[in-house]
Amino acid sequence: MAKKIKIPFSEVASLDYHKFAKGVCNGVKGYFYFLDHITEINRQRVEKYSNTKILQSRCEFAPEIKKVVIFVGNKCF
Numbered sequence: 001m002a003k004k005i006k007i008p009f010s011e012v013a014s015l016d017y018h019k020f021a022k023g024v025c026n027g028v029k030g031y032f033y034f035l036d037h038i039t040e041i042n043r044q045r046v047e048k049y050s051n052t053k054i055l056q057s058r059c060e061f062a063p064e065i066k067k068v069v070i071f072v073g074n075k076c077f
Contacts (some may be wrong), residue, residue, distance in 0.1 A: 004076040007049035012072060015042060023071075025053060030073035038068045050076040 007016065017033040024030075038046075040064040046052050 004050040025071045028073040035068040
């Protein structure tokens with residue numbers, strides 16, 4: 001079984017997010033961090049942690065506007 005590693009906040013802060021919100025994803029409490037875009041290198045860095053998920057958000061009245069959202073859970077998935 002692979003070792004579960006949580007993402008350090010310094011790694012999250014380096015992603016240049018512009019907004020965050022507290023919430024729940026798949027029954028896990030944590031924080032959603034909203035980014036305008038994410039590079040492939042940053043995507044690979046985030047995906048190696050076991051308490052993160054990369055999601056996409058869309059505006060309700062302008063679905064063509066999409067943002068990258070990184071969910072950081074308080075515990076691993």
